[in-house]
């Protein structure tokens with residue numbers, strides 16, 4: 001056996017199943033690590049091309065990753081003005097939905113977080129349902145008037161068939177350990193002609209390819225899998241969904257994702273600035289205040305530059321996030 005074929009064989013993984021199709025035949029692409037310094041590998045399935053995290057995170061790793069620091073400790077996930085900026089983006093999402101479908105349509109948001117996106121839709125006259133895991137975010141969502149909140153996971157018998165006019169998953173799909181099962185349920189509970197919006201990190205973006213294991217949006221161990229837009233669109237075809245719109249630009253996500261990934265290349269820990277902005281003092285306590293201030297100055301001072309670069313990246317179809325709007329046939 002030649003040296004090069006031995007090298008290729010070491011990269012073949014026949015143990016860890018693909019998160020999407022469950023095939024045990026993937027290729028190891030590059031290593032990565034979590035904020036808790038647990039080591040993982042990013043693999044690409046040789047059957048369905050899904051990119052996924054291996055090995056599967058343990059229940060302890062997931063419990064730690066989704067502790068209260070993930071949702072923020074106070075009334076909001078992020079500190080002051082950032083939470084207000086995020087609220088603006090949540091209302092922009094509500095406006096986007098209202099372009100496609102008029103009130104009083106029924107909307108389901110899977111992984112609804114603090115529920116502010118749905119709160120905006122309720123104000124416009126929609127009937128809104130949200131699903132969120134137990135925790136701080138669900139406690140915040142519970143306070144929104146007229147929001148039908150289910151705490152837990154989407155289940156097969158949770159809603160009647162052909163019930164919703166639109167279903168949204170804003171940066172939630174990649175967190176699911178059984179994505180195919182979720183799509184089967186969505187296929188059942190959405191009306192014919194209904195809309196499904198999925199936003200998720202773009203594993204085929206320039207920033208993903210540049211930063212590899214240090215890319216912020218890999219977010220191990222919370223993000224379990226990724227798909228390129230064309231792979232996702234062809235998978236969705238099998239669930240009777242046609243892709244009607246694809247957008248790669250997000251001012252909310254893309255510039256910051258590049259900025260934090262650059263910092264990850266220089267620091268021992270990943271996502272230090274991101275955690276500092278969430279007020280996660282336990283995580284950032286090893287960093288002197290001047291280091292955190294310098295990171296914040298870098299964030300604000302270089303934001304226009306990275307917003308420009310993110311715009312270029314997106315215009316070339318290689319933006320850091322993707323938002324896909326599907327319509328059920």
Ligand SMILES: [Zn+2]
Pocket residue numbers: 018019020021022023045046047048049050
């Ligand atoms: Zn697969």
